[in-house]
Amino acid sequence: MTMREMVDQLNKWAYEYYVLDAPTVADTQYDALYDQLSAMEKSTGVVLEDSPTKRVGGEPLKVFLPHKHIKRLYSLDKVQSFNELEEWINKVISVVGPTVFTVELKYDGLTINCTYSNGKFLGASTRGNGIEGEDVTAQVLTVKSVPLSIDFDGFAEIQGEGIMRLSALEAYNRKHPDEPLKNARNAAAGAIRNLDPAVTAERNLDVVFYSTGYTEGMTVGSQTELVQFLKNNRFKTNFVFEEASDFPSVKAVIEKIAEQRGSYDFLIDGVVIKVNDYATRELLGYTDKFPKWAVAYKFDAEQVMTRLEEVRWQVGRTGKLTPIGVLSPVDLCGATISRATLNNMGDIRRKKLKVNADVFIRRSNDVIPEVLGLAQDYSDSMEIEKPDRCPSCGSKLVERGANLYCPDSLHCLTQIVGRIDHYCTKSACNIEGLSEKTVRAMVEKLNVSSPADLYDLTAEDLSRLDGFKDKKISNVLKSIEASKSVSLAGLIYALGIDNIGTVTARDLARTFRSLENLKKADVATLSAIDQIGDVVAQGIVDYFADKENLMALDKLAAHGINPVYSENVNTGGVFSGKKVVLTGSLKKYTRSEAGKIIESLGGQLSSSVTSTVNLVVAGEAAGSKLDKARQLGIEVIDEDTFISLISK
Ligand SMILES: [Zn+2]
Incomplete structure (x- = not known):
């Protein structure tokens, strides 16, 4: 074989192996010819331009030299x-x-x-x-x-x-x-x-x-x-x-x-x-x-691969069990991730996930990381078992769709704590000073079993909890009292109805204006609302069909918690009567924060630019929405103007 033939043969084999992913010879055969070529190059001092021996890399460089492209390389x-x-x-x-x-x-x-x-x-x-x-x-x-x-x-x-x-x-x-x-x-x-x-x-x-x-x-x-x-x-x-x-x-x-x-x-x-x-x-x-x-x-998320070490089943406030994957810590979007959700048993089966296997995880903006799929399993990888009983109360689990539920919502401690904890969160009734641990102690020691029970607590009751001294007791009681003036949207969110986040709660409040009206709504009426599908609508109807839930609402009402929707707070706002679109990214606020500010100042948010929109707030890298706003002649303001408007 001539040197030329050897180089051609080796390059052909490398092409089959590395580009086509379809090798036609064993590695040993490639290596043997490669060695033969190297030896010939050494003895003759000749190295062809495209010889595979050039691929070994050579000496480290001191510095990278600049290279001017002939044609500009555009980004997209x-x-x-x-x-x-x-x-x-x-x-x-x-x-x-x-x-x-x-x-x-x-x-x-x-x-x-x-x-x-x-x-x-x-x-x-x-x-x-x-x-x-x-x-x-x-x-x-x-x-x-x-x-x-x-x-x-x-x-x-x-x-x-x-x-x-x-x-x-x-x-x-x-x-x-x-x-x-x-x-x-x-x-x-x-x-x-x-x-x-x-x-x-x-x-x-x-x-x-x-x-x-x-x-x-x-x-x-x-x-x-x-x-x-x-x-x-x-x-x-x-x-x-x-x-x-x-x-x-x-x-x-x-x-x-x-x-x-x-x-x-x-x-x-x-x-x-x-x-x-x-x-x-x-x-x-x-x-x-x-x-x-x-x-x-x-795509809005980055994904990485890591080892799934263990699966723990967590009971939520609705009784739904969520499998949480314990991961070998891995960097993702600048944070170290060691836990991610596996969603539910149906998802685990569909994605063929196993413990002691490598999985892909991804993180969207502010959502908990999610296990996307199996990357590779090994001989010691194990199937993920479906649990039979609630890890909190031991009740036999029931299956609804792809999910497992603990059916004993009245006695399952974790569910009770979860519901009360959710009720107290900032976007709900905003009761400060109650950690999950405190709520758990209230449930265990003070017979608190629903949010309404919080309003019966006395200073004496609270003094029985660890770490509750005069100042803290008075602060917590004040915060509980203040929560009675929660907005209708806040209360709807606080109830913890399946799939109802803060945005949907606001939509429901705006549409129905009181809990009485919401209670009477049927699936058809509910699903006519933008962004509410049949599943969400059915969840709302089911919630208000449950006697226990209605009793809990009566109890809240007896404590004076029965807000009605009021627009009055908004009419003097700088955005009042305006339909506003947010686009691009702001430096000072997340979109959700800016959205809340706009709504609190009377504005109505819209996700798309149409001729009925009055104002577009454009952050950095605003794209087609900005173009469209300009085409339609809609007023556009930047972040600085936005900040000066809201601080007036
Ligand atoms: Zn349970």
């Missing part, structure tokens, strides 16, 4: 909701007429720009600011799925995302148990931007290619043709590539991806939607930052 505009995506797609169609969109995964890694000339790999750089990046040729050379030679012989810039597969991360961590890598994205980015190529080599990265910048003399007319070009030249391409012609079909692809995402061997943080046809792209053009013919739909 983002949409965060299906509403925004629909607006974007319809806007494109309104400009260019019916057109085909492509849907691809948005890999979560580091963007790499590779250059080729005369069919050979010339170098690689990071994206940097889009115009100039850092030269990472030595690092990217170690990535075995990046071809060293291609058939296309013009000068070309070809772009992809450098990633670390989750299985590679796991294999790496098995080898380095004392210094495990926590997150595949950071592991990939850190490996490419590491001055020592040996570190990059050890992480076993991949580059998935999806775009070209400059390509000398090449004519492809669409993304579909481009992907074929990349495949023909032995590049690893996107795992998902679909075409769709309107919003519903794009959405269907995204939903499928979201569902399968947990089973991928790599992290994605969204989906990229592009106009397929290049000539149509030219019609749409660019803003100063983004192409107008592509957009990234970002």
